[in-house]
Amino acid sequence: MSSACPDYLERILNAQVYDVAIETPLDLAANLSRRVDNRIYLKREDMQPVFSFKLRGAYNKMSKLSPEQLARGVICASAGNHAQGVALSAQRMGVRAVIVMPTTTPQIKVDAVRARGGEAVLAGESFDEAYAHAVELGDREGLTFVHPYDDPEVIAGQGTIGMEILRQHAGPIDAVFCAIGGGGLIAGVAAYIKRLRPNTRIVGVETVDADAMKRSLAAGERVRLQSVGLFADGTAVKFVGEETFRLCQQYVDEVILVDNDAICAAIKDVFEDTRSILEPSGALALAGAKAWLAREGAHGRAVVAVTSGANTNFDRLRFVAERAEVGEQREAVLAVTIPEKPGSFRLFCSLLGSRNVTEFNYRYADPQNAHIFVGVTIQDRGELARLVESLKQHDLPAVDLSDDELAKSHVRYMVGGRAPQVDNERIYRFSFPERPGALMKFLDNLHTDWNISLFHYRNHGSDFGRVLVGMQVPPQDQSEFQDFLDRLGYEAVEETDNPAYKLFLG
CATH class of the missing domain: 3.40.50.1100 (Rossmann fold)
Structure with a gap:
């Protein structure tokens, strides 16, 4: 075989990697496998000495x-x-x-x-x-x-992952999923596995905003992207390698695309099974495996996802936690319009039923209607559709914002503003117990004539939810309002004179 077309099976078998690398485990993701009714194995390259393959x-x-x-x-x-x-x-x-x-x-x-x-x-x-x-x-x-991907010796080194997978899992493997940046990882893994098990599908995974390999394979030539998304920074490559592209043309069955929310959900899946936290690029393969299994309607399949890295900044986890439930389609984000009259808010909450509210943003805007930004946990998209229909039947029209990037990245933090037309507003910070019924207890004890003019809540995973509430309480009702606070029994701090409230909300 000429140097222009190296024998990768030979190169991989002779690769020198174990002076620094370890043979990483191939672990069954037991909890996730049960949930999706397939056997998903994680090739734990995040456990290498540098936390990456x-x-x-x-x-x-x-x-x-x-x-x-x-x-x-x-x-x-x-x-x-x-x-x-x-x-x-x-x-x-x-x-x-x-x-x-x-x-x-x-x-x-x-x-x-x-x-x-x-x-x-x-x-x-x-x-x-x-x-x-x-x-x-x-x-x-x-x-x-030393090129990061477009070099036969680099590709062969990454190909030792494929060698280990086949040694560690003697039974049939339906598909192996690898993240793609420049293509070195999937090129090496595919070159080895396809030579020995040609029936095993090799599936590449890219983000929707960094899909250079998918576009290149479709075009039959390497395509240079003008820009790439940086959330999965380890795979943010505009132009794939020449040799990696050649190998992917020969050995890769398909490339599947996922978004950031799906990556966040995959990071959470791995944490729940292993207590390890992957970087976004490290979870890319698993996000793709889940999407592929769902698309295929698969049951009982055996697939492998290479968890390729765990080098992430701690502050990145804030975004991951925020988006994981949406990515798993276990949280829906809705904009609901309710009439600005007594009882509407309570009706809305009753229609949510026993569903866990993960977020609630509302600020009085006009005397006719109120617009509420709310997050709720759901089992699947079917349940979401039923909830939206139920709200509609009660004259509370709702818009699903779960896939709206503007809403999830910005609007959710900007709902509100000044409401100078709101008279006698009292602002309180409450600590609500994080359990079903806590909000309804608050509403049941609230005087029917006291309009709620502001409500903000976000689940932060603690025992108590931090809730900011604005209520219009006439001065003559002060004694009755204090009775309400005593009867409620929740920790409450008045913030009516808080300068931040006066500057931005009052």
């Missing part, structure tokens, strides 16, 4: 360099995980490593590179810009470039 390819490439090349040092461009692989490999080999990373790289990855002796250089806002800078810097300083 990337050190396999990096070390295999560097182990093939000549003493002269190693003596000059190496350089690479990476969004983070390849960088750590190169840094650790260089540390083991005792050579200099310069790592060029986009300025958008999570700090945890930058710190990890420096902790392993790598010289981290931040340049450009995308991988392509970092790559261009690395090539220029490498030429100037005589460093050997």
Whole structure:
């Protein structure tokens, strides 16, 4: 076989990876498997010493360099995980490593590179810009470039994952799912598995806003994207590799696309099964596996998802937790219009029934109608449709915003504003017990003449929900209002004179 078309089976079998890498477990995701009625196995590359598969390819490439090349040092461009692989490999080999990373790289990855002796250089806002800078810097300083994906030795190193999967699971595997950035991981895994088990489907997974491989395969040539989404930063690549594209054309059965909400749901799934937290790109394969199984209406299938990394910033988890339930279609986000009259709010809450309310935003706007932004837990989309129809039948029209990015990213935090036409408004912070019936107890004890002019609540996973409520209470009702607070028994703090309220809501 010519050098232009390397024998990947031979290269993978002879790959040098285990001086730095471990053979990671292939674990059944028991809880998720029961829920979807299929057997989903996780190839736990997030358990590598650098919490990513990337050190396999990096070390295999560097182990093939000549003493002269190693003596000059190496350089690479990476969004983070390849960088750590190169840094650790260089540390083991005792050579200099310069790592060029986009300025958008999570700090945890930058710190990890420096902790392993790598010289981290931040340049450009995308991988392509970092790559261009690395090539220029490498030429100037005589460093050997270690490509993150488009190199036969790097591809072969990643292909050892496929070798381990087949060794660890002797039975039939219906499909193997791999995240795609530049394509090195799926190219190596596919090249090995398809040679030995051609009936096993190899499915690539990309985000809807970084789908360079899917577009390239459809066009029959590599397609360069103008821009890519950065939530899954490890796979935010505009232009796939030449060799990886060739291998994907030959061996990959299809590429499936998922959105950020689906990735967040997959991160939560892995946490619930393993108590490990993946980075967005690390959960990409599982999100794709779930989407593929749902699309196929599959039952009893055995599939493998490569959990490719766990290097994420802690503050990213705020967004993940916010969106996971929506991504799993276990939370619906609705805009509901109710008439601005006594009893409407209570009717709305009664129609929600025993469903858990995850979020509630409302601010008085006009004397006729009120617009409520609400999140509720659901079992499936069918239940959501029934809820929307029930609200409609009671003259409470609702709009499903669960797939509306503007609503989920911005509007939910901006519902409200000033309401100068609201007289005698009293503002209170309450602590509601996080249990069914807590809100209805509040409403049942509320005087029917006291209009609710503001209501804000978001479930934060604690024992008590923090609720902000505005009520129009005439001065002559002060004594009765205090009786209401005493009777309610919930912790309450008045905020009517709070400067933030006066500036933005009063």
